[in-house]
Amino acid sequence: MEEALIAQARTWLAEDPDPETRDELAALIEAGAHEEIAARFAGTLQFGTAGLRGELGAGPMRMNRAVVIRAAAGLAAYLKKQGHSAATGGTVVIGYDARHKSADFARDTAAVMVGAGLKAALLPRPLPTPVLAFAIRHLGAVAGIEVTASHNPPRDNGYKVYLGDGSQIVPPADAEIAAEIAAIASLNDVPRPDAGWDTLREEDVVGAYLRRTDAVLTGGSPRDVRVVYTPMHGVGRSVLTAAFDRAGFPAPTVVAAQAEPDPDFPTVAFPNPEEPGAMDLAFATAREAVARGENVDIVIANDPDADRCAVAVPAPDTVEGWRMLRGDEVGALLATHLVHKSARGTFATTIVSSSLLSRIAGAAAGAGYEETLTGFKWLSRVDGLRYAYEEALGYCVDPAGVRDKDGITAALLVAELAAELKEKGRTLTDLLDDLAVEHGLHATDQLSVRVEDLSLIAAAMRRLREAPPVVLAGLHVVSAEDLSKGTESLPPTDGLRYALAGDEAGTVSGARVIVRPSGTEPKLKCYLEVVVPVASAAGLADARVRASEVLAAVKTDLARAAGI
Numbered sequence: 001m002e003e004a005l006i007a008q009a010r011t012w013l014a015e016d017p018d019p020e021t022r023d024e025l026a027a028l029i030e031a032g033a034h035e036e037i038a039a040r041f042a043g044t045l046q047f048g049t050a051g052l053r054g055e056l057g058a059g060p061m062r063m064n065r066a067v068v069i070r071a072a073a074g075l076a077a078y079l080k081k082q083g084h085s086a087a088t089g090g091t092v093v094i095g096y097d098a099r100h101k102s103a104d105f106a107r108d109t110a111a112v113m114v115g116a117g118l119k120a121a122l123l124p125r126p127l128p129t130p131v132l133a134f135a136i137r138h139l140g141a142v143a144g145i146e147v148t149a150s151h152n153p154p155r156d157n158g159y160k161v162y163l164g165d166g167s168q169i170v171p172p173a174d175a176e177i178a179a180e181i182a183a184i185a186s187l188n189d190v191p192r193p194d195a196g197w198d199t200l201r202e203e204d205v206v207g208a209y210l211r212r213t214d215a216v217l218t219g220g221s222p223r224d225v226r227v228v229y230t231p232m233h234g235v236g237r238s239v240l241t242a243a244f245d246r247a248g249f250p251a252p253t254v255v256a257a258q259a260e261p262d263p264d265f266p267t268v269a270f271p272n273p274e275e276p277g278a279m280d281l282a283f284a285t286a287r288e289a290v291a292r293g294e295n296v297d298i299v300i301a302n303d304p305d306a307d308r309c310a311v312a313v314p315a316p317d318t319v320e321g322w323r324m325l326r327g328d329e330v331g332a333l334l335a336t337h338l339v340h341k342s343a344r345g346t347f348a349t350t351i352v353s354s355s356l357l358s359r360i361a362g363a364a365a366g367a368g369y370e371e372t373l374t375g376f377k378w379l380s381r382v383d384g385l386r387y388a389y390e391e392a393l394g395y396c397v398d399p400a401g402v403r404d405k406d407g408i409t410a411a412l413l414v415a416e417l418a419a420e421l422k423e424k425g426r427t428l429t430d431l432l433d434d435l436a437v438e439h440g441l442h443a444t445d446q447l448s449v450r451v452e453d454l455s456l457i458a459a460a461m462r463r464l465r466e467a468p469p470v471v472l473a474g475l476h477v478v479s480a481e482d483l484s485k486g487t488e489s490l491p492p493t494d495g496l497r498y499a500l501a502g503d504e505a506g507t508v509s510g511a512r513v514i515v516r517p518s519g520t521e522p523k524l525k526c527y528l529e530v531v532v533p534v535a536s537a538a539g540l541a542d543a544r545v546r547a548s549e550v551l552a553a554v555k556t557d558l559a560r561a562a563g564i
């Protein structure tokens with residue numbers, strides 16, 4: 001058994017083109033680190049919520065040049081079977097972020113595509129994922145790849161794969177590509193020429209992307225809004241500030257220590273605006289600006305590949321002075337803004353996001369509503385899509401330009417909305433209050449548990465399947481669905497959904513819980529929503545207190561039921 005494992009590791013090592021991972025694996029073999037080697041050879045990285053994602057390191061369960069070359073070769077084989085080739089103009093466009101090895105992985109991908117008889121075009125420098133997603137359709141490419149692990153820890157990298165429709169791959173294409181990857185017997189069979197791909201000009205991609213952002217805003221709408229901005233050590237800054245400038249907004253104040261791309265993300269524990277503490281420096285920058293006598297209306301953050309957008313609003317009664325809006329809150333605000341602008345078409349969100357969007361769309365004549373599984377790979381495919389958002393801080397406000405979430409255009413639209421409200425002496429918070437009075441308070445929260453040992457997640461899911469909760473926070477579970485069987489409108493996914501009835505006193509009209517393993521990180525995620533009726537603005541404060549109580553109690557009871 002051990003001998004077979006070592007033989008497998010040696011075969012891998014002999015073909016690995018990267019001296020760093022070769023040395024790493026050689027040292028593990030030398031040290032007899034069998035457990036560690038076994039973990040790296042336990043299978044191969046699989047396409048998850050957003051492509052391949054994993055820790056950097058040697059072996060098929062890690063992100064490295066050998067894994068990337070295989071993935072690229074598998075995608076190339078798939079594209080060739082679809083009839084694409086250089087002769088038919090089949091171009092694969094390749095972007096990358098500023099993480100460790102991202103540029104190497106991008107270059108390897110270009111070489112493999114050219115070696116396979118396709119055309120390849122590299123983006124000119126580390127750029128946001130939405131710029132790559134835009135470039136695919138803008139250039140008429142047959143596929144696109146962004147080398148990124150988004151907001152994951154510094155030791156991770158990843159590979160987002162798009163086809164010519166500009167959307168990330170879903171079944172069955174992902175399984176078909178995976179089968180092509182699995183069919184590659186040896187890396188030695190994958191030709192990788194040293195040249196032959198194009199490097200796109202800044203003007204042709206970033207320039208074109210920026211011109212497209214004009215479609216997001218209404219000409220002549222207010223622009224007076226003061227923003228503190230952080231790209232969180234990622235690649236968002238240059239494009240976001242250029243977009244703000246082009247639109248006529250005042251230049252955002254950029255968080256200096258996080259302004260430049262840095263693959264080590266030195267000032268944050270996790271470069272994810274959703275994680276506690278990630279916004280601390282941005283809030284400190286905002287407080288300093290205010291202390292200097294400047295105005296700051298909102299704080300905006302992009303995640304490191306700039307496809308997410310986080311927004312914070314002044315909260316004078318808190319220690320930080322700022323409150324992060326939840327993705328569901330920003331999602332509802334942007335939907336309301338678009339409805340006011342008379343945008344029509346389908347408004348879509350995911351099953352783990354707030355149901356408030358269905359209320360907003362339902363109240364707008366001519367607006368449709370749809371729900372999909374988690375991930376923009378699903379949302380971007382909705383027919384007649386006008387707007388999509390997900391609770392994980394992702395927004396697609398211009399599906400004709402970018403069929404994916406886009407943290408740059410979302411920031412533009414948030415800024416326009418804040419400026420319009422400001423002109424009327426109002427704020428984003430005021431608009432959220434209006435929505436709660438009109439539709440009921442839709443309060444959401446997430447219980448997310450990071451694990452070292454992935455089997456803990458499977459165990460929690462098993463426990464819930466064996467003994468589904470019947471009451472949570474005193475509210476009766478009126479339906480418990482196992483989503484792994486699929487539903488009438490949803491393909492199968494590993495998830496559980498509970499609908500809860502309201503309480504007898506009528507202080508809660510209903511609640512909903514979904515539990516699923518993350519497809520991008522070793523986490524179990526539980527998404528909670530509680531709806532509390534609000535009779536008038538005067539009742540809002542009490543409604544918020546009630547919602548927080550119920551959310552907290554659901555969390556406690558659910559954690560107990562799941563044994564996490």
Ligand SMILES: O=P([O-])(O)O[C@H]1O[C@H](COP(=O)(O)O)[C@@H](O)[C@H](O)[C@H]1O
Nearest residue numbers: 049050150375376392518519520521
């Ligand atoms: O990493 P990003 O910013 O691309 O975001 C990715 O991961 C998020 C979380 O997915 P999960 O809950 O499976 O971890 C998804 O919601 C999103 O659509 C996907 O693109």
Ligand SMILES: [Mg+2]
Nearest residue numbers: 150303305307
């Ligand atoms: Mg991202």
